[in-house]
Amino acid sequence: MKKLLIGTGILGVILVGGLIALPSLIPSSVYKENIETQLSRELARDVRVQGDVKLSVFPLIKANTGRVEIVNPDGFKADNFAEMDAMSARIKLFPLFSKRVEIASFSLKNPAINLEKLANGESNWTFGEPEETAPEPVDSGPFKRDGRYSEVDPNIGAFSLENGTVTYSDAVSGTDLAIKDVNVDFSLPSLTQTVEIDGSMIYDDTPVEVKLSLDSIRAFLDGKEAPVSLALETEFADISAKGRFLAGQDIVFNVDLDGDVSDMAKLTALSPKEVPYADIVSRAKLSGNYGYDGAVLTAKGADISAEGKRFNAAFKGDATLAETPIFDGRVELDSQDVAALAQKLGQDVKGLSLLSAVNLTADLAGQDTGFTASNINADISGDGLSGTFKGSAIYGEALSAKGDFTADITSIPQIITALEMDLPQAKAVQDLKASGTVDMQGDTIRLSGVSAKTDGGIVSGQYKGGATLGDVPAYDGEFDVTIASLSEFASVTATEVPYADAIGKIAIAGQVSGQGEAIMLPRLNAALSGGQINGRYDGTATWNSGASLDGTLNIDIPSLRQVATTAGTELPPSTKSGDIFGPFSVDGTVKGTPDNIQFTNAKIALDDIKGKGTFSVNLKPATPFVTGKMDLDGLDLSPYMAAYSAQNPTGEIQPWSTAPINTAPLRSVDGDFNFSTPNIKTDRITMGQSDISAKLRGGVMTANMPNIALYGGLGRMIATLDGSGPEAKVSLDIGLNDVNSNSFLASVAGFTQAEGELGSSFKISGRGASQADIMKSLNGAGDFKLLNGVIKGVDLPALLTGLDQALTSRSIPSGIGPSQITKFQDLAGLVKIENGVASINSFTLQGLGVLADGSGQIDLGNQTIDFGLRPRLTGESASNLGAFGIPIEIKGGFGSAKVGLDTDMLGRIAADRARAEASSLIQEQVGGTARDLLGGLINGGTQGSSGTPNTSGASDPKKTEEVVGDLLGGLLGGSKTDANTSSETTPADVEAEKTAPKEPSVEDALLGIFGKKKKKEPAE
Secondary structure, eight states: OHHHHHHHHHHHHHHHHHHHTOGGGSOHHHHHHHHHHHHHHHHTSOEEEOSOOEEEOSSEEEEEESOEEEEOOTTOSSSEEEEESEEEEEEESHHHHTTOOOEEEEEEESOEEEEEEOTTSOBTTOOOSOTTTOOOOTTOSSOOOSSTTTTOOOOEEEEEEEEEEEEEEETTTTEEEEEEEEEEEEEESOTTSOEEEEEEEEETTEEEEEEEEESOHHHHHTTOOEEEEEEEEOSSEEEEEEEEEOSSSSOOEEEEEEEEESOHHHHHHTOSSOOTTGGGOSEEEEEEEEEEOSSOEEEEEEEEEEEETTEEEEEEEEEEESSSOEEEEEEEEEESOHHHHHHHTTOOOTTGGGEEEEEEEEEEEEOSSSEEEEEEEEEEEETTEEEEEEEEEEESSSEEEEEEEEEEESOHHHHHHHTTOOOGGGGGOOOEEEEEEEEEETTEEEEEEEEEEEOSSSEEEEEEEEEEESSSOEEEEEEEEEESOHHHHHHHHTOOOTTGGGOOEEEEEEEEEEETTEEEEEEEEEEEESSSSEEEEEEEEEEESSEEEEEEEEEEESOHHHHHHHTTOOOOOOBTTBOOSOOEEEEEEEEEETTEEEEEEEEEEETTEEEEEEEEEEOSSSSOEEEEEEEESOEEOHHHHHHHHHTOTTOOOOOOOOSBOOOHHHHSOEEEEEEEESOEEOSSOEEOSEEEEEEEETTEEEEEEEEEEETTEEEEEEEEEEOSSSSEEEEEEEEEEEEEHHHHHHHHHSOOSEEEEEEEEEEEEEEESBHHHHHHHOEEEEEEEEEEEEEEEEOHHHHHHTHHHHHHHTSOOSSEEEEEEEEEEEEEEEEEEETTEEEEEEEEEEESSEEEEEEEEEETTTTEEEEEEEEEEOGGGOOHHHHHOOOEEEEEETTTOEEEEOHHHHHHHHHHHHHHHHHHHHHHHOOHHHHHHHHHHHTTOOBOTTOOBOOSSOOOOOOHHHHHHHHHGGGGTOOOOOTTSOSOOOHHHHHHHHHSOOOOOHHHHHHHHTTOOOOOOOOO
C-alpha cells in the first residue's frame, strides 16, 4: 500500500514536470510513456496506461487518464493486481515548488483491486524494487497496528471511489471475501486529522451503508487510542456505535452500542471473528457499552433481547461472553426446547433431556468460574412431568441450586434412567407428586419439608420429612408404603425374595432417620396380608452395615402345606388320625441382628401342637450357634407318623436305604436345645412328662432324655449322631424301669396278653455311609425283665399237664382260653448284637411249676428273625410230655414272620419219650441177655444179633414229621392213619365231616396267645 501511495505521488510530480515543460507543446504519448515507465520502476510491476493522458496546469495541475492496469506477479490467480477504467487527480501547483505533493482531489472510476495471499505466505500487495535490490517488505504478515506505516502521510483534499470492487483470497486460512459496488467519498488532509467516510458497498453479497469517523488514522495505525464513530445499516441490521479504538496492536475497542438485528446469522457472517453463542440467536436488540479485547466480548449496562429457535430471552445488566459466560443482571427465558438450548450452550446436565418448556426469570451475578442466579422463578414441563422452582442457583464447575419446588411426575422409571441412577426398585413405582425445599450441590440433592406421594404402581405410599440423594443417601421423616404384590414386585425389579409367591400385600409405616449405612427406624410397623404367609411386626429397627430389630413379631400361616406346594415341595397327606401341616403361627418378642437374633416370650403353634419359649441364632462365629428352650403343651406325633405310613399303602416293611447319608448339615451349625412336654404321643406309644436336652458340636449331636414318664414307670434315652467324619456314627443308650408291660407292649407291638413290671436296658452303636451300612454294623448288648406278672390266654401248667391225654384223645387240652392265665415271677433275657445281628442266648420264664427258655437271632441288617421258645413243667407235676414242653418257633422276614410249632424239636421230644418208656418196661419185665439186646435196639440199634439188616415185611421207618403227626394227631389239625381202616369213604361220611364243627387246634391256640390268627384255608 505504501508503494501504491508513492506511485500516486510520482504521477503528480510527472504532471508538474509536464507543466514546467509547457505540456501543451508536448504530445500526450510522451506523458503516457513516462508515467508507465516511472510507475513500473517504482512498483516493480508492469503498469499500463491506455488512452491519452490529458493535462491542465493552472491554477491546479489536472491529469486525466484512460484505463490503468497494474499487473500481478507470476503465481497469482488474477492477471492484474489493480485496474480501473479512469483516474483523475488534481494537484496543488505551488506546494510543488517546495517539493511537497498536496492532492486537492483524487477519483477512481470502476476500480478493481484483487488482494491475494498464497499458501506459502507470499502476498501480491507487497511492492518494491526488483528482487535483486528490493528490501524486505515492511508490511508483510497480517495487519497490525504497530507503526509500520509511519512514513506515509498523504494529503488528499477529496477522494472519491466510484463503483469499486475489492476481492480478498487467503490460501493460508481458506478465506475468500468480495466487496463490490464500493462508492466512497472522503477527505484526508492528513493522517493525523479526522477522516470522514460516507459510502456504500456490497460486502460478501450483503449491501452495507457505512458512515465512519476516525479522529486520527495515524493514532489508529500506530496502535494508540483513537476515537471513532460508526453507523452500519443493512437490510437485516441497524447498528450505531460511538467510542474509541483502544491502545494495542490488535483491533480492540470500547463503544456505546445501539443495534437492532433481524438476522443474527447474516450479521455474524460479516464478522472476521467468531461471536460466541451467536448461532443460537435468530434476531436481537441491544444497547449499552461494549468492549472487545481481541478474544472476549464484554457488555456493561446492557439491555439485550434475543429470539432463537423456540426460545425468547432478555438480559439487562453486565456480561462477559467467554468460554464460561459471566452475567450480572436480570435474565428472562422462555424456551420450548431447553435441552437443545443447553446443548448449544455446551452444558451437560443430567436429566435435562426430559425437559421441553422452561419459563424462567432470575437475577444473575458473575463469578470466577460461572455465575449465580437469585430470585429464580421457574416453571418447567416435559414429557410426563411438570414442576416449579423458586430460589437460587450457582453454575460453576458443577450445578447447585436451593429453593422451594413442586413436582408432578407420571413415570418415575423414566426419570431414574435419565438421571443415570441405579435404583432397580424404581421400576415398581409409577407416578410421584412432591413438594418441598431442595438444596442441590452437584450430584448430591438434599430435600427438606418434603411431602411426596405415589400411587398407580406396584408400590404406593407417601413420605413426609427430609432426604438426601447422592453417594451417601440420608433420610429423616415419616413414611407409609404399600406393596400390592410381593411376587410382582420381585419380578419387575429382578429381586430374589424368598417365598415371594406365598406373600400377598405388604404395608409398612414408620419413622426413619440417619444416613449412609447408619439408618434408624424408631417406629416401624409392618404387616403381611392377603397371602399364604401373613404377619405383623411392631417395634424399632436400625441398619448399620446390617439390620437390627427390637419389637414384637407375629407370623400367621393358614396352611403350611399350601406354602410348601407353592415352593415346589409336596408334604405327606393328612389321614384319619388328624389333619397335619395346616395352620402355623409364631408370636413373641424379637431382638438383635440377622447375625445374632433372639426370640423371647415366643408362642408357637403347629396344627394342635402348642408351646412357648425362647430361641436364638448367632451367625458371628465361623460355625453358627443356635440355642432354644421350649415348653410344649403336649407333643402328639401320631398324625404325622400316620401320614408318613400312609405313603407306604402296602404296609410292607421297606429295606434299609442304600443312599449316602449327607452329614454336612450337622457340621454347618452348633447349638443347644431343650424341650419339655407333659406328654409325647406316637402312633403306638404314649409317654408322660419328658425333658429333652440336645447338643450339637462339631457335627456331633447328642440328645438326652433323662426322665421319661412311661406307662407307670420311668424311661431314659441318650442318642448320639456323629457326622464329624466321612461316615455317620450312631449310638443309643435306653433304659426302662417299672413300666406297665401290658400297656407298653400293647402300644409297641399290639401285644396285650402279658402283664408285669417291665425293665430293660440297651446300648448299641453303629457306623456307615448309608442307613443299610449302619444297620449291618450295629454292635452292643442289652437285657430285659418282666417281674411278678401273668400271661393271659393260657394256663401253661394245665396245658402242659394235659398234653399226654390230648395225644390219646386228640382233643385240645385244658389251659387255653380267654380266662386262662399263667403267673410267673421272672421273665428275663440277654441280648448281644454283633455286626447287625442280635443274638438272644438267654431267655427264661420262671413261674409256679413252669419254666420256659428260648434262644435265637434277629438279623437287623437283613431284616429277618429266627427265634425258638419251649415252655415246660417243673417239679413233681413234671411228667410225661409236659416235662419236655411245647417248642414254639418265630421265623421269617420283618413283617412276614410266622409263629408255629417247632416240628423238628417235637420229633426229638417224642423219640426221647418212646425210648425212655421202652427202656423202663424192658428193665422191669425182661432180664438177662435179651434185656441188653432189646435195650440196645431201642436206644438206637438197627441190627439184630447176627448183624444183618432187618428184612422183615415191616414198613420202612417213618420220617420225623410222620412220627410227630402220629404223636400229636389232630392237635396240629391232621389225622392219624389207621392201617386197618379202609381208605374208602362214603359220601355220607364226607358230608358229615364238612358239617361237623371243627375244634380249634393247638396252633390256633398258640397264635391266639401272640395276638395272631391262623390264615383261613382256601375253600375246596
